[in-house]
Amino acid sequence: MNTTTLPQESLPDAEVCELDLGIGGMTCASCVSRVEKALKKQPGVMAATVNLATETARVSLNTADTPDSTEVLARLKRAVRDAGYEPRAVEAMDEEVAKGWLGVPRDAWPVILGALLSAPLALPMVGDLAGKHWMLPAWIQFLLAMPVQFVLGARFYKAGWHALKALTGNMELLVAIGTTAGWALSTWLWWRADAGEMVHLYYEGSAVVITLVLLGKWLEARAKRQTTEAIRALHALRPENAHLLPDGVRRTELTDVPVDELLPGDVIRVLPGERFAADGTVVAGSTQADESMLTGEAMPVHKTVGDAVTGGSLNGEGAVEVRVRAVGAQSVLSRIIALVQDAQAGKAPVQRMVDQVAAVFVPAVLVIALITLGAWLWQGALLEDALLHAVAVLVIACPCALGLATPAAIMAGTGVAARHGILIKDAQALEIAHRVDTVAFDKTGTLTEGHPRLRRLVAMPGVDERALLQTAAALQAQSAHPLARAVVEAAQEQGIEVSPESATDVQAVAGRGSQGQVQGTVLALGSLRWMGELKVALGHLQAEAEAEQGAGASVSVLASQAPDGGWVPLALLSFGDEPKAGAAQAIAELRERGIRVVMVSGDNQGAATAMALRLGLRPDAGEVIAEVLPGDKASVVRQLKEGGHTVAMVGDGVNDAPALAAADVGMAMSHAQGGSSDVAMHAAGITLMRGDPLLVSAALDISRRTVGKIRQNLFWAFAYNVAGIPLAALGFLSPVVAGAAMALSSVSVLTNALLLKRWRAPQR
Template sequence: MTANTHTSAIPPELNLPIEGMSCASCVKRVEKRLQALPGVAGVDVLLSTASARLQLAEGADAAALLQASAATLKQGGYGLRQRAWRLHLAGLSSASCATRVEKTLSQVPGVLHAQVLLASDQAHVQALDTLEPLVLLQAVRQAGYQATLEEGQRTQAQPSAWHSGSGPTLLAAALTLPLALPMLALLWGQHWMLNGWWQLALATPVQFVLGARFYRAGWAALKDRSGNMDLLVALGTSAAYGLSVFELLRQGPHSMALYFESSAVVITLVLLGKWLEARAKRQTLGAIDALKALRPSTARVRRGEQELELPIEALQLGDELIVRPGERIAADAVVLQGCSQVDESMISGESLPVTRGVGEPVVGGAVNGEAVLHLRVTALGAESTLARIVRLVESAQAAKPPIQRVVDRVSAVFVPVVLALALATLLGWGWFDGNWERALIHAVAVLVIACPCALGLATPAAIMVGTGVAAQRGVLIKDASALELARRVQCVAFDKTGTLTEGRPRLAALVAAHNVTPDMALALAAALQAGSDHPLARTVREHAKTHAIALPTPTLTALSTEAGRGVRAQHGTAQVVLGSTRWMQELGVPMQALHAQAEDQRTQGHAVSWLARLSPGEPPQLLALLAFGDTLRPQAAQAIAALHALGVRTVMLSGDHAQAASAVARQLGLDDFRAELLPQDKARIVTELRAQGTVVAMVGDGINDAPALAAADVGMAMGGGTDVAMQSAGITLMRSDPRLVATAIALSRATVRKIHQNLFWAFVYNLLGLPAAALGLLSPVIAGAAMAASSVSVLSNALLLKRQRDR
């Protein structure tokens, strides 16, 4: 359940975990039911995640919609996966307190029912099994009370072997094996048959106990005037079983026209296929599970003079955490004391540990490396970085790309077409040779082989694995549309500052004029920049500090800033100025002596400032020129080369002057660049590129990049950038590494390639299998094995994406 920690806020969407879906036809039925609910603006239902994502209309009541969803799903034979939580409450003093807490919990997105018992200070909550208990605890605290989980509830209960699917499968196999042995004996030329009454005794529990799920789901589909895979299996195996019972009663226990083994083997194979399918699905969700597992269950907290070991749910904003070497950081925080190497590889994809010291942020789930850290908690629960990453990945996996909607339309008519084909097969064979028993077996084969599971899993399985692999490598994909579009990108437009460069100016050169020492010039420039927060001013001061330059005497006074020109100050009887070329020209400062050096610096892409002295009664005197440059990211050239290897054109959009932009473009090997641009100019150029029929991706990191990110086909925000940029982008790069752009495009291409492969084989399987079964070329047993193999093969092919290499 995607939920905010504020209980009063209505989320823009609801993510519902659904149980009971078995094939693509179920997906269409669930979608139709949920779409009909008032307050629902859009629905995406996925078989691979067994979930539905509801987009809420404006003003919709999330709590009421959740209740309505549960009711309509129950009518259709489905349900919501739920879990009960028990909370111990503190601070209740009256029935009104209990009512307030009960109302607060009921408003938490994902809660189906909440009851507070004042006598025992307990709250019993029935909620979706995807709801994090921390959200419940935070809601109670926001209401002014304290809450803790009852003991033994902190970990999600693991399903038993029986409920996970292996139990029914193994039991079905044990009962079916004696029925199948005569079939195997025929391969060695042996002819023997199990007594018919024994066959009935073995096949009946398989058919009606272990196969009861097919009858329940098939009956629910019939009541809903629809069909699904369960209905096909139930009809097919019931026909084979019923024919066998008829022949047993008519001809006795030694009849050769018994097909108990066919019905039992088909049910066993389908159960086996669903079990293998469930295991493969769990692997496709491995990336999300790995992210969720990063958060430790307990944290070491200092409160007052005490150091306590508390469950993660008991943490509060502002708590002081103590993290020892080798321990995981329990929550997003800022360093209060200590300095250590922190491993953030599982979160950002950064392979090397990063140094974090006092005042710097750390991410919950990262591993502390070498020293004790004292931290102040800054974010918890749904607001933490880890939770936001998980939500982004889950959101991408829950969204449907356009290609899947075409498949859903095909699946909607699939079951009725199969039923018609099975009936035609029965009648055709019966009239053709008069052997109605053989005709029924061929019709059963048609029903059994026609499973739309592979069609329903083909697209979402690849998207789940692809987005999961991307997240592990530091690429967060907001939705499936961005994933599908990224593969078609023909041109990548980069912002320069902070994207291809570090975004931190450096003093590239200081050239002193005649009769002035560099140290004297640097001392004057640093003194002029005292107190300024401008990035260039900080650069000059840091450079002077690094070189231990003493401040000039006498001290500079009367510092002032000339907007758009530079700064000036009084130095004794003279004035000292530092500023632009235009200002120097206005002041009459002669710059010819350093003109050649200035042009050389501009050619290298550096911005030039001038330092001069203005003395009463004397002509202005040039003291020095200062050249400022932005360091290229060490990975930038590799990023451009990787994109060229993918056949993608690169262009840089910059607000800097043309010479600086040209120098960067030349060093990196960019195909094109545009300089001296305003934010709206960047968006305009992106729009112009798209108008030429080019699919454009924009990569940026700042607020000024947001319009261009929104204008592009695919927006990619650098992880070190602003929240505005990330919200405008369909893809977020968790590290400030431009090479991740090529990684995102390569993964998109690989994922869509897997989707096409899966759809091809899913359609081919049915196009070949159905006619073969109708023509009598497949037995029900072979059809059942093929049906199970089709779904497993689609999932296995999707899992091969984990081998996709970075560019």
């Protein structure tokens, strides 16, 4: 589904729209479930998806039911606040944490203060190991524990209270109940002790647990910021200002203006070492452009007059003038950022299982803690011992790791993929891609350069070849088809004047060719199949066509309509294309992974087979499907799926969009200049930002690795609780150890996900 991320302040007058809300204060999978339920209850909300790792919610709204955008946003914010969380602007969630006193990050101070107050309380535990008795007086322990419990720990009480009001539970509720029980037990033991009696208190347990939980949350926040650095890096590519050239009317001198004020058609100057301020076309000068942050292409790309440049890419050694083509949300960089944000805001199918578990997890833990308390008392244990075991159960069972397991891996995986030119539109495509066992490639522009050249023009006897080329070029001048462009380029190279106005009533016949009138003569230029349908007798051109097809060329015929309505051949045109660099290697790599590769082509069988052999494909093994009309590519994909295969379709043009949508995973090869591939991008779940077939194998590989990390994270998150809760209930874990383990589980899940940042795409 194509999503549109809207600013928090405004909504368009559309039937359905989507917006992102920042949400502060979420800590576990239970929080995610509670916020989603609160948002879905609001009028006009069709769906709501909350991401714990990004701390954002994506809300789908039916604006026909809720035309007042101000009221809608107010209700959503109120719902978030009533659920116990803080609505924020999405932009604020991505900001770096400000420095506080002494240059220490502001969010680190609660951890530092907690450690300073808890250290004296925990010191006797260290002393016991050395045979020393450093127990502090009860009143000092009380004074040290109070600010930790009720000032630094106030966040747990606040969030836990909101959870109770909603008749649900979350991590804070478990921590609040557990630590309060330890603090209250210590206070009661001190209060009932005789004067001068040295009684063992448990203030250190509650204080250290709160400090460890705060430490864990601080480490989580740091790790989360690392998982979102891909988005921040993309935002950082936008320059602040542009050098706007004079237009002779309104501006008579070079002016520096904010990039937001640029308009299509403006001409800007880009100096060496600066970033291009917008998408455009070079109109003066030449240079090298570093597009690595956008496409993953490590080598600079030469740019001269007429070449497209992408906003955000880095200019090399030359000063150039660029005519602005696209700005704002229409720019390539904005579309890339939107795609990455969509993927990171989405929820993978496997996350549904986690949400179902989280919904019953906290209530189940509270029951287990009560059973633990009752069982120990029934066995004759002292109240304080039984209570400590129950507290340990509450502390170790916090479902933080469960809530972070999936989104953290998805964010890290989509982020590193984006840096290598692979844009994953949604989490579902990421999760399905690792199961792909068949890859279907479109031929032209995907496995081949897509810039065919006119190799030969064979005219019928007595007909002037140069005049025929001029006529064919006039007929094709208005078409964007690669073969049509090849005809026009061949005419221009021979110095032939191409006059598009001389062609009238030109129509494209889908999958066949073009038809129109040139200087009053009705002409058709297209495939041999079409010529057969028109009953064109090729005569001696038939042998030429077969010879060219055997050599791997694509063959078209130019025919004119006779007065009796029949068709007479005028010339045969032979076109040649070249395989892309790395195409054969990409096919070989996929085959090594055990993936079947199929090439789908509209060419005749001979031409398709000849190209397939150059690419290393095996036509005798069914790896070439030729003579496929554009509208039938989707049927080919469906047939492959009906054979029990998980299919990825790779294409780059408008005519590939139905097949991309029909595949389990569609992969669109994008071109920096946009154009027809935009349609393919919208239909596909994965966009490859440069036309390198090796990226197909890379996309499947990062999908496999990301899904692997999700499974690892979920395994350890579940295993941690499955093992930790019984150990705590049986008395093998103290609350302090349980708190440390709980904090470690969340950090370990995030650290494991961040290992994906070390992934590198295969190189040619």
